[in-house]
Amino acid sequence: MAIEAPEAADDRGSWARAPRWSSRRLPWRHLPLVVLLAGYLSARVRILTGYTLFTAPDTRSYAPRPGEVPIDTLSFTGHAPRPWGVPLLYALVGSDSARVALQWTISTLAWCLLAGACWARLRSLPARILAVTALLCLALSRSVYSWDHALLSESLSISLGIAALALLTIWVTTRSRVALGALALVAFWWTFTRQDVLPYLLLLVVVLAGHAVLRRYRWHALLATVVLLGALGWQAAIVPVVDHSYRSWGSGLSLSEATFVYRLRFQVLNNPQVKAAYQEEFGMPGCAGAEQVAAGSTWSMGPFIEAYRDCPALRAWAAREQGSVGYRYARAHPSEYTEQVLSVLPISLAGTEGRYAAAVPGVPAVPEKLFFPDRHRVLPQASLVFLMALGVGLLARAFKRARWLAAAGAVVALASTASAVAGMMYSAGEYTRFGIQEAVLLRVGLVILAAATVEAVLAWLADRVAALRRRGHATATAAPATTDRPPTDGDPGEAGDAPTGSGPLPGDGDRQPVGADGGPASGDPEGIRTAAHPLQTI
Structure with missing residues (x-):
């Protein structure tokens, strides 16, 4: 890898x-x-x-x-x-x-x-x-x-x-x-x-x-x-x-004009509200033949293009406005445009x-x-x-x-x-x-x-599991502060001396703290190096 x-x-x-x-x-x-x-x-x-x-x-x-x-x-x-x-x-x-x-x-x-x-x-x-x-x-x-x-x-x-x-x-x-x-x-x-x-x-x-x-x-x-x-x-x-x-x-139209003709057929002329806005606010000329085809429920793109060609005023308007009229309509009628988008977006x-x-x-x-x-x-x-x-x-x-x-x-x-x-x-x-x-x-x-x-x-x-393991490891390896032993003849307590505090027992200094699993206790560098990561088992 x-x-x-x-x-x-x-x-x-x-x-x-x-x-x-x-x-x-x-x-x-x-x-x-x-x-x-x-x-x-x-x-x-x-x-x-x-x-x-x-x-x-x-x-x-x-x-x-x-x-x-x-x-x-x-x-x-x-x-x-x-x-x-x-x-x-x-x-x-x-x-x-x-x-x-x-x-x-x-x-x-x-x-x-x-x-x-x-x-x-x-x-x-x-x-x-x-x-x-x-x-x-x-x-x-x-x-x-x-x-x-x-x-x-x-x-x-x-x-x-x-x-x-x-x-x-x-x-x-x-x-x-x-x-x-x-x-x-x-x-x-x-x-x-x-x-x-x-x-x-x-x-x-x-x-x-x-x-x-x-x-x-x-x-x-x-x-x-x-x-x-x-x-x-x-x-x-x-x-x-x-x-x-x-x-x-194909139809002999340019790519941009052909694309706009599809918009006229399926988004403008077949919707009375949108058609009225385009005609009244953006100056779109009427075209009876194209409007009649757009009112139908069939695809009919061939007849629609022919009717569009027979309306020179509409073609001239489309050549001027096709690049920006869609954006202008969205700004002027945001609620209607949003409704139109939500109806078409799932289809798309x-x-x-x-x-x-x-x-x-x-x-x-x-x-x-x-x-x-x-x-x-x-x-x-x-x-x-x-x-x-x-x-x-x-x-x-x-x-x-x-x-x-x-x-x-x-x-x-x-x-x-x-x-x-x-x-x-x-x-x-x-x-x-x-x-x-x-x-x-x-x-x-x-x-x-x-x-x-x-x-x-x-x-x-994995982080939570690792934190719990470290916490349990530290608790299990904590050394006791004092050790309770029965008194002996040599015990200072028997002689009336001051009691022993928390100092180490004889020989304790030579022993390394031992964890619950028999290995080095938490905090030891070697213990850190050998600790297994919880995701290694996945």
Whole structure:
């Protein structure tokens, strides 16, 4: 196992720095991890051999499709409908089955890497087993694994996010240059998969910059920060070009305009109150054809786009206002916007619910039921887990004993929720698909936070047990002040002399105090060195 840098081990407390020679001699101390990974890999092989390929109309914007008019899908300068992250992966091979195999491989490695990183970071066996079991079960839920056989951006985006979190944890633990270099490479690639990964990348930049300023190894962290800032600058430079290049396929609208059209269809024109606010306060022109389609209950995006095209005044208004009107509406009508968010957020975070790629026969459905319950229970259950883990963790000093994992879990969970809420200002329609990355990372954050809480609670219990043992040890080894013996002929008391005080008996100075177990008494340096730590038996 890798040795952690001194500053990376400070958050574990004195209990974690106790000798662990007994567990190091056990060749099976990592056997639970091996067993769990073996079970996960067997299920992943079953997925690879039993999947059904899923494609969508969007697939043509990532890779050329047979029988369709070819378009340029890969451009490092933005002259393609999508950023180059996913098209580059698909361009490496020429068949759909090979593309699925690549996505499957990256996803499998990413989840195994995160499980191993959490196992190495944690110290108590119960916390390790909890974290690894929960993470691997989450990876085997249908809402996660089904994206690996869908030719869209979700699989690669989720996998690279998981890998980035795993590599960051490994680097914080070991200060490995290899881990930091791999982290910079993975995060760089992740930048060009989807535009909604920006909040996570900014958090990663803050973490690396903080280590560069406040910790050792600052030059390595600074270099990684510069690499990520360069990736963000590159992405920002090509976003306008990608937005315009999006016209080359599909509806012929730019990416920003097409996204806003979905918002008009599913958030504005189908809601009388919101429509009135947009028309009266923000000057949105009327469009009878679009309003008629939006009043229906079916998807009908094709007819809606055609009706939208026939309203030039509405198109001109959308071109001016699409970037800011959502934010302005939220400020002007906070209660209505909050109500709208609370109605849509559970859908966004509830998983795909079988709406996209099909389930693989033979893969258990228990993980899906456990991690992706009914949408009406998503927010209450996630809030309950977060608050309980946070509250118990604070009481058990989790942010001191397991500082990195506790902070990482809490921040990832909060950032995922905030990202899902922010995305509602600019996108609409396929909520479960657009929010799947946030839904997965929210659950990852909750699992890591819960494992850190268990680690802290076990450490707190170990401290209490150790304190009780020391107290009992000191009581049992306390030497008596006087010794009652029957008087003898030579006793000074018989001769009328002053009685003997608390001085040592003859020969006592040559004897070492003895504890209850026959070893050195408490306070002896050798006794301290040989005292067993209560967690060594775990």
